Amino acid sequence: AQSVSQHNHHVILSEAASLELGCNYSYGGTVNLFWYVQYPGQHLQLLLKYFSGDPLVKGIKGFEAEFIKSKFSFNLRKPSVQWSDTAEYFCAVMTTDSWGKFQFGAGTQVVVTP
Amino acid sequence: DAGITQSPRYKITETGRQVTLMCHQTWSHSYMFWYRQDLGHGLRLIYYSAAADITDKGEVPDGYVVSRSKTENFPLTLESATRSQTSVYFCASGTDTQYFGPGTRLTVL
Numbered sequence: 001a002q003s004v005s006q007h008n009h010h011v012i013l014s015e016a017a018s019l020e021l022g023c024n025y026s027y028g029g030t031v032n033l034f035w036y037v038q039y040p041g042q043h044l045q046l047l048l049k050y051f052s053g054d055p056l057v058k059g060i061k062g063f064e065a066e067f068i069k070s071k072f073s074f075n076l077r078k079p080s081v082q083w084s085d086t087a088e089y090f091c092a093v094m095t096t097d098s099w100g101k102f103q104f105g106a107g108t109q110v111v112v113t114p
Numbered sequence: 115d116a117g118i119t120q121s122p123r124y125k126i127t128e129t130g131r132q133v134t135l136m137c138h139q140t141w142s143h144s145y146m147f148w149y150r151q152d153l154g155h156g157l158r159l160i161y162y163s164a165a166a167d168i169t170d171k172g173e174v175p176d177g178y179v180v181s182r183s184k185t186e187n188f189p190l191t192l193e194s195a196t197r198s199q200t201s202v203y204f205c206a207s208g209t210d211t212q213y214f215g216p217g218t219r220l221t222v223l
Binding site for chain 2: 036045094102
């Protein structure tokens with residue numbers, strides 16, 4: 001069965017620190033990859049997505065992610081976080097076998113302290 | 115403003131009652147989805163629909179019923195609510211990307 005793993009369940013860091021969240025998936029075929037953010041009390045919002053082409057994807061709010069096919073990974077990064085980046089982050093995968101259906105990771109809660 | 119809306123946003127009901135959560139999208143997306151979000155479980159897919167009159171079960175469909183007579187609407191019904199169905203419910207729509215509604219917080223007493 002396909003699965004998506006997010007390595008860290010909870011991350012605490014200070015403002016201006018760099019952030020990297022890991023995401024690995026288990027599927028050997030073609031995938032579309034996504035990162036979503038959920039601010040406290042809000043719904044999921046799309047941060048960025050990868051379908052094909054340049055494996056380094058830039059998203060909103062200064063986030064970027066790198067697709068490394070050989071490692072089945074799609075890690076999210078931000079060079080310098082702000083307090084407003086406190087949120088839960090979800091990685092998601094859509095495979096060609098299950099068009100339209102996403103497999104979500106369990107989420108990573110990120111807390112940025114002033 | 116177009117998009118995806120859910121109603122009600124908050125609902126308190128009692129065990130055994132029928133509850134319907136509404137989802138409406140204005141993008142004419144073919145796919146629509148219902149998820150529930152619970153602490154420790156992340157997002158779990160309840161049901162999804164690839165088009166009007168086409169629905170399929172997700173990971174946790176028991177106790178829920180869906181219908182989709184029109185492309186823009188995808189209601190979710192809890193036939194006989196149980197306390198374990200207390201959760202936040204998100205509707206989403208899209209084709210190659212999913213866009214989420216604001217959610218419905220449901221409490222079953």
